[in-house]
Amino acid sequence: MENYMKEILLKAETLIEALPYIRDFNNKKVVVKYGGSAMLDKKLEESVIKDVALLKLVGMKPIIVHGGGKEISKWLNVVGKEAKFVQGLRVTDDETMEIAEMVLNRVNKNLVQMIEQLGVKAVGISGKDGGTLKVNKKLVAGEDIGFVGDIKEVDASLIDTLLDNDFIPVIAPIGLGYDYQSYNINADDAACAVATAIGAEKLAFLTDIEGVCKDPADKSTLISVLTLDEARSLIDDGYIGGGMLPKIKNCIDAVENGVSRVHILDGRRDHCLLLEFFTKKGIGTAIIDDKKTLYPHESE
Ligand SMILES: Nc1ncnc2c1ncn2[C@@H]1O[C@H](COP(=O)(O)OP(=O)(O)O)[C@@H](O)[C@H]1O
Numbered sequence: 001m002e003n004y005m006k007e008i009l010l011k012a013e014t015l016i017e018a019l020p021y022i023r024d025f026n027n028k029k030v031v032v033k034y035g036g037s038a039m040l041d042k043k044l045e046e047s048v049i050k051d052v053a054l055l056k057l058v059g060m061k062p063i064i065v066h067g068g069g070k071e072i073s074k075w076l077n078v079v080g081k082e083a084k085f086v087q088g089l090r091v092t093d094d095e096t097m098e099i100a101e102m103v104l105n106r107v108n109k110n111l112v113q114m115i116e117q118l119g120v121k122a123v124g125i126s127g128k129d130g131g132t133l134k135v136n137k138k139l140v141a142g143e144d145i146g147f148v149g150d151i152k153e154v155d156a157s158l159i160d161t162l163l164d165n166d167f168i169p170v171i172a173p174i175g176l177g178y179d180y181q182s183y184n185i186n187a188d189d190a191a192c193a194v195a196t197a198i199g200a201e202k203l204a205f206l207t208d209i210e211g212v213c214k215d216p217a218d219k220s221t222l223i224s225v226l227t228l229d230e231a232r233s234l235i236d237d238g239y240i241g242g243g244m245l246p247k248i249k250n251c252i253d254a255v256e257n258g259v260s261r262v263h264i265l266d267g268r269r270d271h272c273l274l275l276e277f278f279t280k281k282g283i284g285t286a287i288i289d290d291k292k293t294l295y296p297h298e299s300e
Pocket residue numbers: 035036037188206207208209211212213214215216239240241242243244245247
């Protein structure tokens with residue numbers, strides 16, 4: 001009995017600890033970029049989706065922008081096509097675009113299905129729906145890499161309509177060109193553009209590493225808070241490489257354009273979103289415009 005009481009008291013304390021966070025983020029829009037490795041494991045996927053559903057049920061307005069790069073590469077492989085990337089972006093010919101769109105739409109509806117199963121309303125769209133993401137063809141160092149989109153305009157009206165009607169929007173990174181052709185968009189770019197356009201309070205990137213590290217091979221070098229200047233210096237000093245480079249550039253972009261907090265979190269960790277959103281120290285790396293930008297709960 002004694003142990004049981006201790007156990008349930010601990011649960012009550014955990015809920016009370018979350019109170020100031022629930023208050024400060026009530027009705028706030030939060031964008032979750034869900035991709036990379038956190039998608040490969042069904043149990044992890046369920047844990048992420050449960051976190052997002054809980055954010056919604058405690059009064060926030062979550063929006064999921066998802067990737068699915070590894071799944072696209074898998075299906076390209078099945079049809080005997082090799083996946084090719086230039087500076088982290090997929091070279092997307094006609095056939096690759098068709099497969100990418102099929103795979104991303106399937107990932108999209110699977111996520112919707114999982115959210116609905118938890119009794120929360122969700123609607124899956126791609127950037128083509130309602131002309132949400134309008135793009136030009138992206139050239140990489142002058143090179144044409146096919147149907148890869150560079151976001152030029154975001155029409156947030158469909159997303160806002162869904163939020164106003166209590167749905168969680170789930171967005172696949174496919175854009176509509178001014179030529180009305182489908183374009184493949186890097187999901188980090190899509191998440192950043194969406195977060196900025198809807199005036200999100202937070203943007204969280206779930207990835208496959210603890211956060212930004214001075215040495216990615218040594219997790220004890222994790223950096224918990226990065227100001228914009230510090231983030232720029234890390235890039236200039238060559239500490240950021242690979243897929244982290246466009247991610248950090250997107251983070252800087254989002255903060256410069258009014259998103260209060262951007263987080264890079266380890267999507268391999270169970271309930272990483274709850275651990276970040278509802279605890280004082282948080283996990284992963286937070287990118288902020290200035291260390292003095294505090295939420296009320298941070299100074300309590
Ligand atoms: N300074 C750094 N800190 C953290 N990760 C880094 C750093 N430099 C390079 N990386 C690499 O970036 C990767 C994350 O980017 P990426 O593979 O594109 O993630 P995702 O597929 O989740 O979008 C990490 O797994 C890591 O290998």
